[in-house]
Amino acid sequence: MSAPALFDVIGPVMIGPSSSHTAGVARICFLARKAFGERPEKARVAFHGSLAATWRGHGSDKAALAGLLGLHPEDERLSFARELADREGLVVDFVEVRESDPGLHPNTLRVELEGGGRKLSITGSSIGGGAVRVENVNGFPASISGELDAVLVRHRDRPGVIAGVTGILAAAGVNIATAASRRNQKGDEALLVVEVDGVPPGAALEAIKALGEVLAAVHLPSVVS
Amino acid sequence: MRTSFSSAAELLALVAADGRSLPEWMVAREAFLTGRDGAAVRDEIARRLSITRTALARGFKEPQRSVSGLTDGAAAKLHALAEPPVRDELWNRALAYAVAINEVSACGGRIVAFPTAGSSGIVPGLLWAWRDEREGDLTASSPRLQDAVAVAGAIGAVIAARATLSGAAGGCQAECGAAAAMGSGALAWLASGDPDRAFNAAALSLKNSLGLACDPVAGLVEVPCVKRNAFLAGNALVALTLDSAGVRSAVPFDEVVSAMKAIGDMMSPQLKESAEGGLAMTPTGLRAKAAMEAGFPDASRS
Numbered sequence A: 001m002s003a004p005a006l007f008d009v010i011g012p013v014m015i016g017p018s019s020s021h022t023a024g025v026a027r028i029c030f031l032a033r034k035a036f037g038e039r040p041e042k043a044r045v046a047f048h049g050s051l052a053a054t055w056r057g058h059g060s061d062k063a064a065l066a067g068l069l070g071l072h073p074e075d076e077r078l079s080f081a082r083e084l085a086d087r088e089g090l091v092v093d094f095v096e097v098r099e100s101d102p103g104l105h106p107n108t109l110r111v112e113l114e115g116g117g118r119k120l121s122i123t124g125s126s127i128g129g130g131a132v133r134v135e136n137v138n139g140f141p142a143s144i145s146g147e148l149d150a151v152l153v154r155h156r157d158r159p160g161v162i163a164g165v166t167g168i169l170a171a172a173g174v175n176i177a178t179a180a181s182r183r184n185q186k187g188d189e190a191l192l193v194v195e196v197d198g199v200p201p202g203a204a205l206e207a208i209k210a211l212g213e214v215l216a217a218v219h220l221p222s223v224v225s
Numbered sequence B: 001m002r003t004s005f006s007s008a009a010e011l012l013a014l015v016a017a018d019g020r021s022l023p024e025w026m027v028a029r030e031a032f033l034t035g036r037d038g039a040a041v042r043d044e045i046a047r048r049l050s051i052t053r054t055a056l057a058r059g060f061k062e063p064q065r066s067v068s069g070l071t072d073g074a075a076a077k078l079h080a081l082a083e084p085p086v087r088d089e090l091w092n093r094a095l096a097y098a099v100a101i102n103e104v105s106a107c108g109g110r111i112v113a114f115p116t117a118g119s120s121g122i123v124p125g126l127l128w129a130w131r132d133e134r135e136g137d138l139t140a141s142s143p144r145l146q147d148a149v150a151v152a153g154a155i156g157a158v159i160a161a162r163a164t165l166s167g168a169a170g171g172c173q174a175e176c177g178a179a180a181a182m183g184s185g186a187l188a189w190l191a192s193g194d195p196d197r198a199f200n201a202a203a204l205s206l207k208n209s210l211g212l213a214c215d216p217v218a219g220l221v222e223v224p225c226v227k228r229n230a231f232l233a234g235n236a237l238v239a240l241t242l243d244s245a246g247v248r249s250a251v252p253f254d255e256v257v258s259a260m261k262a263i264g265d266m267m268s269p270q271l272k273e274s275a276e277g278g279l280a281m282t283p284t285g286l287r288a289k290a291a292m293e294a295g296f297p298d299a300s301r302s
């Protein structure tokens, strides 16, 4: 593996006590909330592996609530996330999955959100020092670090969609860092993840949504300040 | 710009070919990787340094007490110690500073994962102790202090590339052990300006924390973590002293990191942050766990 960026090692700026159990969890849940786009009516967070054993003491639930409230992981209001969630009427069902799964990183969580007739499930791992990797979005394999802004596009698996999306972004002056499209098992739909430098303009996102074969598109902001 | 490296040897060769200093090159690389300019990277280093200084001040001013009661103002006690048995100010400050920052982290305050929250006191504790004892005119905005952070980051980046910086994956050698290596290297660089000396000090330091288990009581990042920040800051100062005397690590840094990785892979999952071994399974550890699972009935919640 090649060495990570400096601010991945010296960072993130975070609210204690644990980079993997607090900051990483807050980041994954923040990404889930942004991918969902609004406050969910129902939410379930499953802690796997080491997280299942130790989430209580680390306040991983507070971190998850803060993320699902849309609080940035650096936000000191994270300490009061339980009270804020009560006030906003956000109820989250926390579950522990104790069996270890050799296919998963020891610190993995699965977030399921529901509301407005929509469902989202995200599996993410807190891979150390607050760094995260979203590995699955609604059954589509992915690899999202949250370091950069990203555009997530769910689309029918037809030729030309990826070129259409990257063309719109390029025309809007957005530099594309990475682009990867993965099919789900059924093979008919795919999820395109485009990581970009800077914030993609709203108009570009609307243009992407208007493309034929595109089912949904959402902007995922960076979790890094 | 070629930014990819996975060993200290590779990194130092790239830097030597480039002509800039190691920290200058690291800042340029960061600018390249994140699409900002070098000044913005330095501003961000300064911001992160300032956050650690704020945490440090807070750890002394308000004795930190955690909900579990396992963290109870050790930094304030160290700060108040009138006649320390070891009479060296760099040493005493480094230990106290490391604990102060880490107690703030343990109690849910704002810190910088350096490289993780559990080990967050070591590198900034060492840097601020050096500043207060040796170079009082340095501030977070001083390029020299920022350079020391970049050197620490370079060492951590090599460890991340060859092994891991996660206690769950590699045990505490990968967190506090890595932090001490980063901190000793940063100080060796401040002392000598020589990147090779920085990696030598880091190798000396890391060798002495190989095999360190991660067995936190009740899974909380408090015991042994908070006090270990002081011990590993001390470890870094021993490495600095050896390096300053011209003592070379018999095993070069890259090989030490590979050994750390191999040891981490051999360690039982019970000793890697799962709180199912070691200190976590002592009678005291199990009592703390039971108290946590009962929601800390004895704790006065604030």
Ligand code: SF4
Residues within 6 Å of the ligand: B116, B118, B119, B166, B167, B168, B171, B172, B173, B175, B176, B213, B214, B215, B216, B220, B221, B222, B223, B224, B225, B273
């Ligand atoms: S003992 Fe474990 S939790 Fe504590 S600092 Fe070390 S690696 Fe982190």
